[in-house]
Amino acid sequence: MIFLRVVTVGVFDGVHIGHVEILSRLKRLAEEFNSTSEIYTIVFPMEYYKGHFDGLLIPLEDRITLLEVYGEVFPLELNEIKDIDASKFFEIISKDTKGIVVGKDFRFGKNAKGDISLLEKLCKKKNIKLEVVNDLTENGKRVSSTLIRKLIKEGNIKLANKLLGRAYPVYGKVYKDKQLGRKLGFPTANIRRHKELVIPKFGVYLSKVYTPKLYFGLVNIGLRPTVEKTKNVKYEVYIFDFNENIYGKEIRVELLEFLRAEEKFKNINDLINRMKEDEKLAKKILEEKYAS
Template sequence: MRVLTIGVFDGVHIGHVKILNTLKKMAETFQSKPEIYTIVFPMEYYTGKFDGLLIPLEDRITLLELYGDVFTLNLEEIKNIEAKDFFEFLSKNTTGIVVGKDFRFGRNAKGDIKLLEKLSKEEGIKLKIVDDLIVGGERVSSTLIRKLIKEGKVKKANKLLGRAYPIYGRVYKDKQLGKKLGFPTANIRRGKELIIPKFGVYLCRVYTPKRYYGLINIGLRPTIEKTKNVKYEVYILDFEGNLYGKEIRVELLDFLREEKNFSSIDELIKQMHEDKKIARKILEREYEY
């Protein structure tokens, strides 16, 4: 027998963790297997009103696996199933269901909490509705965190995620423009399904896998060579070496300034030195540096 929960769980933030801990506790109570059904993309993805996933699906699954067995669902394949038929799928070999207050299911999202309560009662399934998690007067949600990331408010986003927001990928060889300016950078690519943070310079933590701190510029490089594709350029403090072809993980810690089109290369270099100075001050004040 099993207990289950279902949702998108993008970001696996602290609100999700509240649901997942409830699932784990219920599984222990009923001596059942905890199962998590994660929907790959939310409905907004298909309507064209979606800013992007917070984290890759693989990362989401890894985080969810801390709480139970994980299965993926494609919304396009299940969106036209009638609510009662979808519940039939949920109820097979099920002793308990855990969902958030905003959970809806079935064709046109007609299945609401009241219907879920009725159907669960008829089948003798224990249903637990988890209250929203409120932080600073706001409901914690993936939508809110996406908004904060787009606004550059990473410190608040990190608080709601329960960890620093990650950007990672394989380092590729670009035109080495940073090196020519005295600031060699590791350039990484990300999946196009992921949200793009606000353009600008961020203080970050970098794993190569050894831990370092540094600065990441996210944007189009308007001063040097404006590009069409977003660039993720990481300058690692106190690092020497070659990272080409290696996977690195970057965690956004603080937003320092917006991307700017400087009037000259010299002005850009001067600002980069200032960014570095500000970064070290923050690290000395707030982090183990």
């Protein structure tokens, strides 16, 4: 028995609101044809191989989890497909296929020579329904993973969250560091994060923290210029109204608002006073915007 399918191909990093348009259309088309939906996600975009890539928005395993809501997921390594001729690549993805759904910027085949015009001709020959999804825009700019990475690097976390369709996550396993926060009166959970991910703008963020229980808190991202200049980026989470041992546990932090950029203070007392102001401002924002 031949099982028919509908397919889509793309990187889908972050699975943002533009991707959701494509994926939702894919799912509807699969229902229309009573077929399976298959999603081919390219692990890293071309920029990664060219050496000027800011990092993924989320780890691949999380991308797959989000994509699985819409169909069966198959990761593709770009190096394994980038030299395949456009027509040959189409033959691979069009086997037993009733429909193809892509974004309007979709390119395929060696040197990205395959475009929507070619895809339309090839689909017509094989009687495959092609749906091309128009871009979503925000203030005249196309919603894309590249744009969201740029916003995160600039600290524009509120707009980044809007385009993602959810709060941007920073998470990892809590490890024991030098306990500098505790000595300053602000005990923090230090987390190790995937190295291939985009690094947000250095500074202090109001955040949700899941331990897995929900709390609010502050996250400082940076190099600790006042107390010790480190080479590796530190992710330090100060959780409000929390006093538990979570070393070795995974916690999830969602960045809500960027409060201020990282600073080098003249002395420790100035740093402590600023941290107190940060906490006061964060709790004021929580009362005004996030109180249930």
